[in-house]
Structure formats: structure tokens, C-alpha cells
Amino acid sequence: MKVLLSAGMIQGGRSGVARYVIALGEALARGQKDVDLHIAGLDADRGLFPWLAEDRWISIPAGMSGGAANPSWHQVSLNGVVRKHGIDLVHIPSYRRMMWTCAVPQVATIHDCAPFILREKYDFARGFFGRVVVPMIARRVRRVIAVSETTGKDVVKWMRVPEEKVTVVPNGIDHEMFRPPGNEAIRDFRYRKNLDEPFFLYVARLEHPAKNHVRLIGAFEKLMEYGVFKGRLILPGAPWHGAEIIERKVAASRFRDRIRLEGFVDNADLPLWYAAAEALVF
Numbered sequence: 001m002k003v004l005l006s007a008g009m010i011q012g013g014r015s016g017v018a019r020y021v022i023a024l025g026e027a028l029a030r031g032q033k034d035v036d037l038h039i040a041g042l043d044a045d046r047g048l049f050p051w052l053a054e055d056r057w058i059s060i061p062a063g064m065s066g067g068a069a070n071p072s073w074h075q076v077s078l079n080g081v082v083r084k085h086g087i088d089l090v091h092i093p094s095y096r097r098m099m100w101t102c103a104v105p106q107v108a109t110i111h112d113c114a115p116f117i118l119r120e121k122y123d124f125a126r127g128f129f130g131r132v133v134v135p136m137i138a139r140r141v142r143r144v145i146a147v148s149e150t151t152g153k154d155v156v157k158w159m160r161v162p163e164e165k166v167t168v169v170p171n172g173i174d175h176e177m178f179r180p181p182g183n184e185a186i187r188d189f190r191y192r193k194n195l196d197e198p199f200f201l202y203v204a205r206l207e208h209p210a211k212n213h214v215r216l217i218g219a220f221e222k223l224m225e226y227g228v229f230k231g232r233l234i235l236p237g238a239p240w241h242g243a244e245i246i247e248r249k250v251a252a253s254r255f256r257d258r259i260r261l262e263g264f265v266d267n268a269d270l271p272l273w274y275a276a277a278e279a280l281v282f
Contacts (some may be wrong), residue, residue: 008064008070011058012048014205020111023172030248032037042062088105091106091107100140103140110145177267178274185275199234199260200233
């Protein structure tokens with residue numbers, strides 16, 4: 001079976017959806033012998049799929065990288081790609097790129113229903129698209145994958161997708177990447193990163209209000225004021241929409257010397273950050 005996986009939304013690999021797409025693609029390419037995987041993406045992201053043969057890579061034009069352009073490419077041009085390469089099934093791992101009409105069966109992964117739950121996250125146009133247009137498309141696809149039971153229930157509730165069309169497939173773990181590193185490795189990492197105190201860790205791109213950093217910082221300040229916790233709050237993540245609001249919140253905090261914006265964390269260090277933390281915040 002020829003499967004086309006869209007990677008047009010991974011933005012240099014600096015997001016959770018990107019992690020999902022890259023790991024899923026590798027698992028399909030290496031672990032499913034009856035799947036002939038093709039990936040459509042921007043050439044700037046080609047290096048994130050080193051295991052994919054050149055003739056299985058389909059280039060999305062560089063001008064179709066962001067804003068409304070990338071979803072538009074999926075609506076207007078992807079069917080032509082499907083026919084040209086004889087694709088049997090399309091997997092769209094982003095609700096904004098789901099196709100209104102697909103020449104072959106279409107599977108979509110929906111990670112959340114943010115346009116309904118976090119209405120202030122989007123401007124009018126994106127909010128309208130997410131709350132009105134996306135549900136109509138979602139009801140047309142062959143199968144919706146939800147990454148959690150909660151998201152699956154939200155898809156049925158908010159998008160009115162029939163329950164029998166929704167399959168929950170929880171996100172997995174890359175056991176090659178995430179495994180206990182040992183006390184010596186943790187000690188060396190703490191020294192290298194100047195981590196001389198316990199710390200709470202919240203890994204998420206700096207996006208306001210969607211990732212709730214501002215409220216977390218407020219909660220951390222309360223813990224410090226009441227003497228409940230003596231340590232640091234570390235916030236690794238690439239800056240995204242609204243990052244400046246989070247940065248201002250940190251700068252204005254009485255405990256700003258205890259709050260650290262770490263920036264994007266590469267894969268080599270991410271397991272060590274988790275292992276070294278006093279606790280993880282979600």
C-alpha cells in the first residue's frame with residue numbers, strides 16, 4: 001500500500017506535532033513492510049527524515065510554508081500529487097490541512113480541539129475556520145485518529161464526528177531516546193547546565209495563551225511566597241505566538257532569578273532534562 005504522510009506543518013521540527021510526524025514516519029517506513037511510505041514536506045525539513053529514500057520525498061513549494069498558504073496547498077494541489085504517485089491512502093496529521101475532497105481514503109490525526117476550548121487563541125478568520133469549516137471536513141474523512149481519550153470525546157462533541165469513525169491511538173514513547181540515563185549522567189548534566197537546585201520542568205513552546213505559562217508562573221510565585229518550594233522553574237521551548245507576553249511575565253516577577261527560559265532543547269538533552277527534574281509540570 002502506498003501511503004502519503006503530510007509533513008507540511010512540522011516547522012523545522014520544533015513542536016510536538018513535528019515530533020509525532022517524524023516518529024510516526026520512521027516507524028511506518030522501518031516497521032511496516034507492507035507500507036510504501038511517501039512523505040510530502042518542505043525541502044527545508046528534508047534533513048529531519050534521513051532514513052527516507054529520495055524518490056519517496058515529495059517537495060511542497062517553499063512559498064507554501066506558512067499562514068493560509070500551506071493548508072491551501074493541501075486543498076488545491078495534493079490530489080494531483082496523489083494521482084501522479086499512485087497513492088492509496090493519505091494521512092494528514094493536522095486538522096487545518098485535512099482535505100475537503102481526497103481522491104483516495106483520507107485519515108487525519110487530531111491532537112486537540114483548541115478552536116472550541118481556547119477561543120482567545122485565534123483571530124476571527126482562524127477561529128471561524130477551526131470551529132465551522134474544520135468540523136465539516138472532519139466528518140468527511142474516512143477515519144479520525146485522536147491522540148487521547150479526551151481528544152476523542154472532544155472530536156465527537158465539538159466536531160460532531162460519528163463516534164464509530166474516531167479511533168484513539170495514544171502517543172507512544174521513543175524508547176531509544178527516553179530511558180533512564182543513570183546517576184552519573186544526570187550529575188554531569190546538572191553541572192553542565194548549572195543546575196545546583198531542585199527544579200520544576202515544563203517543556204512546551206512559548207505560546208500564549210495556549211500553553212498556560214502565565215498561570216503556571218503565577219502558581220510558582222505562590223509556592224515561593226509561602227515557602228512551599230525552594231528551587232527553580234525551568235521552561236524549555238522555542239518562542240511562538242505570544243512569547244513576548246510570557247517573557248514580560250518572567251521579567252516582572254519578584255522571583256525572576258528563579259525562572260529560566262531555556263529556549264529550544266535538542267533531542268540529545270531532552271531526556272536528561274526530564275531525568276534531572278524534581279517534578280514535571282503539565
